[in-house]
Amino acid sequence: MNASDRQAILTQQKPTRIWHGEPYFGSEYGAEEIDAVVATMRRCMDPEVGFSGGEEIGEFEERFAAFCGVEHAVSVNSAGVGLDLAMMCLDLEPGDEVICPTINFKAAPLSIAGQGGQWIPCESHPRSFQMDPVDAESRITPRTRALYPVHMNGCSAPMDELLAVAARHEHPKHGPIKVIGDAARACGGGYKDGKIGALGWCTVFSFHTMKNMVTLGEGGMVVTNDADLAARMRRIRFFGGDAEWGSSYLMNRVQAALGSVQVGRLEALVDRRRALAHARDRMLAGLDAILTPYEPDECRHSYYLYTLLVRPELGGEWRDRLRALLQERHGVETIVANPPVHSTSEFLRRHTGNPPLPIAEEIGRRLFCLPIAPTMTDAENEYLCAALWDAVEVLGAPAASAG
Ligand SMILES: Cc1ncc(COP(=O)(O)O)c(C=O)c1O
16 A cells, blocks of 8 residues: 555545444344344234243254254353353352463453352464463463463454363363363354354354344354254243253343344455455555454364564554554554453452453454454455554554664
């Protein structure tokens, strides 16, 4: 992207809508979704039918399980609840530990603490932002019950390495360490020959309004190949059956009918995110202050977020001034997703005692995300890149050789 192209784009292609750093509307609803919602609403208004339960739920679960290449999918009303369910089914006892990266949204760490477990925060790879298997293994103790990777920002965690780590360690009472994935941001992402969700004890997805596919604002799914686990989750999500504690974590039929349509379009929605991201990589090539996202060969990144890093010596204040300048000069919003949550959340700081995690702190000073969504136009995508070039030039970055 040369200087005269950039000037033309900045003057002629300013978006008429505001794109938030993490856009609220991750997906889009077409005629098929609207028809499915209206038809289901009409059917459910019959007092003999109602909005709860029903064949739409089973159908959505089957479609989602087939998409992920797993045997069971259990729908819930949010990923937060799905993560809680996963921790409940671990039957954590006081002192039990779960290892989970601190470059993360706080939902997974909170789910550990919520079930009485101890979150052990770990480091992430500085380019992929995924849980570091070597660092995770170094934190395993006889109290470790699970590794809890987050498929950060739409790309897969290194599942084979994490499963190999887990297989090398046994909890004295509960046996092999489990691997549980938080894929709230990674619906439709791929890993090796399969989809995110195919590996590990279970994986949790979100259909919240910002996510890769959406079910009317809220929604989630847990997938697993463990039939007993799926059956137990189904009991807990509806008041525990007869034998155990439970509550109501149900999704409704209208959301499920919509979800079935969305999962049919998920591949195309992710393709659009990927096309925008790859075009962006090309437009930002040569902008020395910035590193564009890293997509490992074995991954099909879903680009839930487009995560940039500033050069190491530009972390912190320079990165923050760049973000402010993007907003002031061009109306471009960005987010930092995510700084280390063990040190930035007061509750989690108290829970963990705020141990030193220097790699995560360094990532937290350097990363930021430009908006991306499948509904974004190519012209809007070009504008964001031109704005970033301009802001870097106005701010002035020291020459690359300095770092
Ligand atoms: C990584 C991660 N985990 C969990 C969640 C929680 O998802 P939900 O809003 O569906 O509860 C989010 C939501 O932003 C997330 O980003």
